[in-house]
Amino acid sequence: MTEQALTSRTTSHTPEHPPAARPDGDGRTGLPVRLADVEAAQRTLQGVIALTPVEQSRALGRLTGSSVSLKCENLQRAGSFKVRGAYNRMAKLTEAERSLGVVAASAGNHAQGVAVAAAKLGISARIYMPLGVALPKLAATRGHGAEVVLHGHTVDEALAEAKRYADAKGAVFVHPFDNVDVVAGQGTIGLEILEQVPEVDTILMGVGGGGLLAGVAVAVKARARELGREIRIIGVQAENAAAYPPSLAADALVPLTKVSTIADGIAVGSPGQLPFSIIxxxxxxxxxxxxxxxxxxLIFLLERSKMVVEPAGAVGVAALLDGKLTEGGRDPGNTVxxxxxxxxxPMLMLKVIQRGLAAAGRYLVVRMLLDDRPGSLATISRIIAESDANVTGVDHTRVGGSISMGDVAITINMETKGEEHCEQVLGNLRAEGFQPVVIRG
Structure with a gap:
């Protein structure tokens, strides 16, 4: 669990002190962020952030039967969309607040977004990160000029220390998602999409605490009403870190008891109160x-789009590859x-690539018991070679609870060519009397 317990500090726009209900684009009231806030954020961010490109994906288009484009916030300053909300939030601080500096807690994108925004605004930034933070993220945050303090073994522990520091020193705590100005800043992505792909019908993105999804929804839905059109906004979560579906079903925040996913950027155990009210x-x-x-x-984006994307940034593509938008014959239309x-x-990338290849049937790991006698391994090697698979690793042991005297356990890693080829290799091994067990994950 990462930043789900965060609470905002000070200033006029916080979850604890939300602004009064205001009319949105069609006269409704109750939403704490409106189109005018996002438009103001876009003006604030001019010259600060990059206008990230939109790239068409013909491969994904063929899968859905319609146009699919990728909004490449992976190419944004500091490597993610987070700088948008962080800068918009911090640009509104008073001179007195700026003089006290800002503090945040994060193991990744939020840390870098705050660091970049602070450097642009001339504000000192103190970022608490857990002891086990990935070295590239630690180096990048320091490289942007922030003071990094390593504390605790989890983001929750780093967060608690950051809040203690904020209370003691008066520094402004910068929340990653539960703040009006942060949500408005993230919503500028929606305005850019409407400018770059005016014919868009569906916009798909990952959701953790909900700041990005809420901000984009505010901007796009209001503009769509002005145009008399319908544009669908869809969020995607990793199923092992999916707090929004039960919360939406209960119409109340439902915290998760456990969060476990490779998508650490959206590994949030409870929705933010403010984003939830919008979503x-x-x-x-x-x-x-x-x-x-x-x-x-991730494998698809590397191979077909030449894009390096973190797991949290790829959840929308995962939903398209799973056919979730076209279930029941639905047509998502022009999708971004x-x-x-x-x-x-990079270390996580190595693990993810291996898992992705295995999930696509292009990497097969099997374990077998065989007689501990000369020639057994040679027979297995022959079968695999005749099956046109490529062995990339072999491990064997004679000890273990399931290994009898006279037996040896062997684990073989192979490059394969898809699910059908995997079944062919397994079938050929079984035909020769072996009993391969596929090792998953």
Whole structure:
């Protein structure tokens, strides 16, 4: 669990002190963020952020039967969309607040977004990160000029220390999602999409605490009403970190008891109160994807789009690859998927690539028991070679609870060519009397 317990500090726009209900684009009241806030944020961010490109994906288009484009926030400054909300929030601080500095807690994108925004605004930033934070993220945050303090073994522990520091020193705590100005800043992505792909029908993106999804929904739904059109907004969560579906069903925040996903950027155990109040009113659907689907999506983006994207940034592509938008013959129309970030630890990438290849049937790991006598391994090697698979690793042991005297356990890693080829290799091994067990994950 990462930043779900965060609480905002000071200033006029916080979850504890929300602004009064205001009319939105069609005269309704109750939403704490409106189109005018997002438009103001866009003006604030001019010259600060990059206008990230939109790239068409013909491969994804063929799968859905319609146009699919990728909004490449993985190419944004600091590698993710987070700088938008952080800068918009911090640009509104008074001179007195700026003089006291800002503080945040994060293991990744939020840390870098705050660091970049602070450097641009000339504000000192203190970022608490857990001791086990990935070295590239630690180096990048320091490289942007922030003071990094390593504390605790989890983000929750770093968060508690950051809040203690804020209370003691008077520094402004910068929340990653539960703040009006942060949500408005993230919503500028929606305005850019409407400018770059005016014919868009569906916008798909990942959701953790909900700041990005809420901000985009506010901007796009209001503009769509002005144009007399319908544009669907869909959020996607990793199924092992999916707090929004039960919360939306209960119409109340339902915290998760456990969060476990490779998509650390959206590994949030409870929705933000402010984003939730918007998402339940404006967002059309929140769906989930598996860890294997996430790994496949990263492989797809690397191979087909030449894009380095972190797991949290690839959840929308995972949903498309799973066919979730076309279930029941639905037509999503012109679709834009937000690739929200590209800050992936190379060590995690190695693991994800292997898992993604395995999920796609292109990497097979099997374990077998065989007689501990000369020639057994040679026979297995022959079968695999004749099956046109490539062995990349072999491990064997004579000890273990399930290994009898006279037996040896062997684990073989192979490169394969898809699910059908995997079944062929397994069938050929079984035909020769072996009993291969496929090792998953």
């Amino acid at each position: 339940r009113e404006l967002v059309d659907d929140v769906m989930t994807v598996s860890e294997d689907s996430l790994a496949r999506a 998927v937000v690739l929200s970030g590209g800050n992936i630890d």
